[in-house]
Amino acid sequence: MMSIKDIAKLAGVSPSTVSRVLNNREYVRDEIRKRVLEVVKENGYVPNNVARSMVLRRTFTIGVIIPDTFNMFQRQLFSTIEHRLEQFGYRTMFFFVKWNSESESDCLRRLKSESLDGVIMLHEVQYQAMYKYLNEFPNPVVLCTFGCENYKFPAVYVDEVDAARDAVEYLIQHGHERIGLIAGAHFSFSKLRSKSYVEVLKSHGIEPKPEWQVVVPSYTPEDGRQGMETLLERDKSLSAVFAITDELAIGALRALHEARIRIPEDVSVIGFDDIDISGFVEPALTTIHQPIVEMGERTAELVCKLIDEGKGAHPKVVLPHRLIERESVANHFR
Amino acid sequence: MMSIKDIAKLAGVSPSTVSRVLNNREYVRDEIRKRVLEVVKENGYVPNNVARSMVLRRTFTIGVIIPDTFNMFQRQLFSTIEHRLEQFGYRTMFFFVKWNSESESDCLRRLKSESLDGVIMLHEVQYQAMYKYLNEFPNPVVLCTFGCENYKFPAVYVDEVDAARDAVEYLIQHGHERIGLIAGAHFSFSKLRSKSYVEVLKSHGIEPKPEWQVVVPSYTPEDGRQGMETLLERDKSLSAVFAITDELAIGALRALHEARIRIPEDVSVIGFDDIDISGFVEPALTTIHQPIVEMGERTAELVCKLIDEGKGAHPKVVLPHRLIERESVANHFR
DNA sequence: TTGTACGCGTTATCAT
């Protein structure tokens, strides 16, 4: 591989001059600049990032922590982030982490070895060690899709409680009272959305019975299917179900179809996230739209801003959600 | 940040000894080894990968080239690859590339600057410059999901022609003759699957009319929906449709539902890929299963093997597909 | 305006 010295020799100048040219510094005669650029182009020379990082003590790399089972919502999020970061001149290094302590501590070890310029967490990790490390991390750390109670991290998210309220209120406004819940394990968004469900029901004088609520282990359509089956076994009189993610909702749709239950005539379903497949399932899913693209972009912009301006501030960015009315909820008042 | 010198001082040894300990080399007294390891642990020291790459002239990083609009099939593929590579001690650096020359040449520039230990292409790029560069690349390059005609790259894929034949033959065996095709632009798999469709029809004495075939610009469900609408406008008598990816098929399902056409009673649909949502749509999609996990793992293993053994060989690994019978195809002979 | 020399953190080589 060609180095800056080779270019220098070929152009008949010193390595520092080549460096100055490549980094657009002043104090280079136009004539020399032109000659160097020519030699660079001719030889297809590209600076070695490893050596660059070494001396600059920056990697121009942002670490992005995501669950290894990332769903379609997170998939859209992280490709948006990657794209925006690249526009800012940063590379992205993904850290896929599983829901267990070995994987998390392994991730932590890798994080430490990478000299990252910043970190984005798309994944709410389970153990405190990671948060503790990142809290003392010299470079910016931004959470995306969730907040952290114990430490002050900058974060970008939607108001989960408010958004879930909109979903459940919508069902109630359409005449539903016996409303089931399919929630998932682990993450705070699940707890928040579930809490909101309980509160809304109570505020309308409806007692949210325990048998109306299931918590499934993960967030795949298969989990949603099984959750819905459980609900069906427990109480045949449910007229609507709030699945706290679209993927769970899609699984619920499947279970209902298999049980020959009409949607939305017999049972209505509402989801959350508005992943891009949601408008294409049968019936098209009514759901809460999270501004995925905006969340990703704001997150990327925020890390870059904090890198430039220092990580003094820890802003919370709350983005607006909205309900997308499609076909999976019946109006019992009509 | 702590360096190997700091650890050396704290342990009362030289940096070389610390290096030997950390790299599990011989010629270190057990006692010293123990002491060094203790100091390392106490201080949470982790070697700096940038410096390591600098001197070793390896980055332990594999570049993975994927389309920026990667679909669910590719999503599953690349997370499998990432996971397997990590088990082999390699990091993964993703290069998202768009379908235009600026994006590709930009990707090429980034590729050059990264001193990668290997490259995996999950994406069939459009211009030859990239293939030319990678062909002369000193480290292994493996293609996944497609082959290359002009250069001899190692590759892992399924037999597209054979697999597409299975799909279309299945429709014919179920009594379908007027079979539509929803294909996509750009990639060789689309051409291969389309070609197979034409051949199978002809071999059964059916003339594949041009109006039965649409080529949509991309591979999203929305493209599939529009493709199906076009087909519906052109010829109402189609009894089945072969959508060359599951995402297109899901969009086709949607278009049929919107047109109040029953699936599979009125129109049957068969897909290709077997992405994980395919079993959950209504009706569950009959499709060709690609061994996604195996493809990913074989690809990752192949790069690692070629890195270890030198990139002399360029094996082609053809993996078996199979047809997954679900609910979206009716048997007209019953 | 340009060149020289040094240092970034690590590993390999060679000397002890």
Add this chain to the structure above:
DNA sequence: ATGATAACGCGTACAA
């Protein structure tokens, strides 16, 4: 068995 030293490719302070 351990330590000293050079080298990897680049950017920069400082000398010219």
